Amino acid sequence: MRSASCVRDYLQLVRLPATFSAWSNIIAAHLIATGAQPQWRVLWLQLAASTALYWSGMILNDCFDLALDRRERPHRPLPAGRIPVRRAWVLGGGLMVAGLGLAARIGAPAFLVALALALAILAYDGLLKGGGLGPLTMGTCRALNWLLGLSVVPMAAGSAALVLPVLLYTMAVTVLSGSEARGADARTNGITAALLGLVALSFIALVGAGRLGEPLVLAALALAVVPLAGRLRRMAEDGSPAAVQRMMRFLLLGMIPLDALLLLGSGHWPLAAALLLLLVPGRLLARRLYVT
Incomplete structure (x- = not known):
């Protein structure tokens, strides 16, 4: 029983459910870069490198935040003492080195x-x-993760421009994440909504500039905006910590549909639909493990 609990603590530490959103970045970017002709060895190395770096970031985040988490999140593995802090530092650093080594092999x-x-x-x-x-x-971190997927081929400015929605979306999520413990006020909600609005405008700009050649992506974007707008309205009415945490889970896994929109806009709609399947394990795991 203790062994299972120990495994769960480490899965919590690395935010396992959110890992699927890092994978969707890599897969979408790789497929766009290769014209939907994946280079499997490179793709697996990209996924492994991304996972190692993502988990490293999650672990080191908790190491740096230990004093704060002892006050605001004492139930988490590090402040609760279920994972030794020194071990977490070593694991986080080791995963970062491993991620760099895997990327070097590409x-x-x-x-x-x-x-x-x-x-x-x-x-x-x-x-x-x-x-x-x-x-x-943090937006730059996500953008670079996306560019890691693009790095399978020499990057052109047009392809690199596709990272703009990812950057803006991540900035919106990060703004909101600062309110998880205390709740979101009108200013936080306003900035989050404004950044998400810029995400929509960035898709329109990319279509207008010919960087996304499939106009159908705008119809799909409109469908995605409807439930998001409803959630933002409810956030304005209830900015409690519990409401913020629910919204954070929705937005973090919402990176997967965002990547699917970029695939769709690049003309790969069957692959975009397939990418959405990553939502299934992400949401199932998010019921048992925290995402943020």
Whole structure:
């Protein structure tokens, strides 16, 4: 019984349900870069490198936040003492090194992107999280994860521009995440809604500029906006910590449909539909393990 509980603690520490959103970044970007002709060896290495770096970021985040979590989230594995802090530091650092090593096996471009991602993770976790640059830094982390998927081929400016919705969306999620413990006020809700509005505008701009060649993506975007707008309205009415946490789960796994929209806009609608299947394990696991 203790063994199962120990495994659960580590799965909590790395935010296992949210890992599927990191995978969707890689898969979508890889398929767009290769014209839906995946290079399987590279894709597996990209997924492994992304997973190692993502888990590293989650673990180191909790290591840096230990004093805060002892006050606000004492039930989590590190502040509760169920995982030794020193072990967490070693594991987080080891996973970061492993992620860089896996990226190096892909090639120099992938390694450089992974190195930039590792530095951005450290900057966010250790320095910038609580300040005004926090959302932009976290958005940069997600954008670099997406670019890691693109690194299978030489990156053109047109392909790299597709990362803009991912950057803006992640900034919105990060702004809201700062209210998990105390609840969201009108200012937080307003900034979150504004950034999500910019995500929609970025899709329109990418279609208008010819970076997304399938106009059908705008119809799919409109369908996605309806439930999101409803949730934002409810957040404005109830900004309690519980409501914020529910919204955070929705938005974090919402990265998967966002990636699917980018695939759809690139003309790969069957693959976009298949990518949505990652929502299934993500949502099932989110019922038992926290996502944020």
